[in-house]
Amino acid sequence: QSALTQPASVSGSPGQSITIPCTGTSSDVGSYNLVSWYQQHPGKAPKLIIYVGSKRPSGVSNRFSGSKSGNTASLTISGLQAEDEADYYCCSFAGSTTYVFGTGTRVTVL
Amino acid sequence: QVQLVQSGAEVKKPGASVRVSCKTSGYTFTSYAIHWVRQAPGQRLEWMGWINGVNGNTKYSQRFQGSVTFSRDTSASTAYMILSSLRSEDTAVYYCARDRLPFLAGDAFDVWGQGTLVTVSS
Numbered sequence: 001q002s003a004l005t006q007p008a009s010v011s012g013s014p015g016q017s018i019t020i021p022c023t024g025t026s027s028d029v030g031s032y033n034l035v036s037w038y039q040q041h042p043g044k045a046p047k048l049i050i051y052v053g054s055k056r057p058s059g060v061s062n063r064f065s066g067s068k069s070g071n072t073a074s075l076t077i078s079g080l081q082a083e084d085e086a087d088y089y090c091c092s093f094a095g096s097t098t099y100v101f102g103t104g105t106r107v108t109v110l
Numbered sequence: 111q112v113q114l115v116q117s118g119a120e121v122k123k124p125g126a127s128v129r130v131s132c133k134t135s136g137y138t139f140t141s142y143a144i145h146w147v148r149q150a151p152g153q154r155l156e157w158m159g160w161i162n163g164v165n166g167n168t169k170y171s172q173r174f175q176g177s178v179t180f181s182r183d184t185s186a187s188t189a190y191m192i193l194s195s196l197r198s199e200d201t202a203v204y205y206c207a208r209d210r211l212p213f214l215a216g217d218a219f220d221v222w223g224q225g226t227l228v229t230v231s232s
Contacts, residue, residue, distance in 0.1 A: 001171075001172075003154060034217045034218075036217065036218035036219070038155070038219075040155075045205055045222040045223065045224055045225055046147075046155065046205070046207075046219075046222055047222070048210070048218055048219060048220050051210060051217055051218035051220075052217050052218070057220065089154065089155050091155075091157070091218070091219075093217065096169075097160070097169050097214065098157070098169065098171065099145070099157040100157060101147075101154060101155040101156060101157055102154070103154050104154040104155070
C-alpha cells in the first residue's frame with residue numbers, strides 16, 4: 001500500500017486554526033470510517049488524539065477535531081498553542097486487518 | 111494503568127538478527143492485539159503488522175513480509191519482534207502499540223511503547 005498523502009508542513013499563529021488534510025484512496029480512507037490521528041513530539045512516541053475519524057480519547061483537548069469527505073480525512077487544531085508544535089500522522093484501516101500511515105505533517109506555531 | 115515497556119537500544123552488524131521485546135501490564139494481554147510500527151531516522155511511521163493476543167496469529171505488511179517475525183509469551187505478557195538479515199536500511203526506532211479495542215476489533219493504536227532504536231552498522 002502507498003502511504004496516505006499529507007502536506008509536509010503547516011504553520012499558524014497562536015490562537016489560529018489550522019487544518020491538516022490526509023488523502024488516501026477508495027481502498028482505505030474512502031472505504032472505511034476508521035481514520036486515526038497521532039501527535040508525535042521530537043524523540044517521543046506517538047500519541048493517539050483522534051480515532052474513528054472524529055472521536056477523541058479521554059484527556060485529549062477538544063481543540064482537536066477530525067472529519068472526512070470522500071477519500072480525504074482532515075485534522076483541525078483550533079486555538080493553536082505552542083505545545084501543539086509537533087508532527088502529526090493520519091492512519092487508516094486498509095482492509096484485511098491492515099493499516100497504512102500518512103506521510104506526516106510538521107506543525108509549526110509561529 | 112496500561113503500559114508497554116520495550117527493551118533497550120541495539121547495535122547489530124549487517125546480516126545479523128535482532129529481537130525487540132514489548133512487556134505489557136495493566137490489562138489482559140491475551141485480549142488485545144499488539145501492532146509494530148517502524149520509524150527510520152527523520153522519516154514517517156510505517157505499519158509493520160500485528161500479533162493477536164488471543165491465539166498468536168499474525169499479519170504482516172507486504173513490505174515486511176519475510177523479514178520480520180512476531181511472537182508472544184503469554185505467561186510474561188510480552189510480545190516480541192524479530193528482524194532478520196539486517197541491512198543498514200533497517201536502522202530505525204521500532205514501536206509496539208496496543209489495539210484500542212479487544213479481539214482485533216480495533217480501529218486505532220491507543221497505548222504505545224517508548225520505542226527501541228535498532229542501529230545496523232558494520
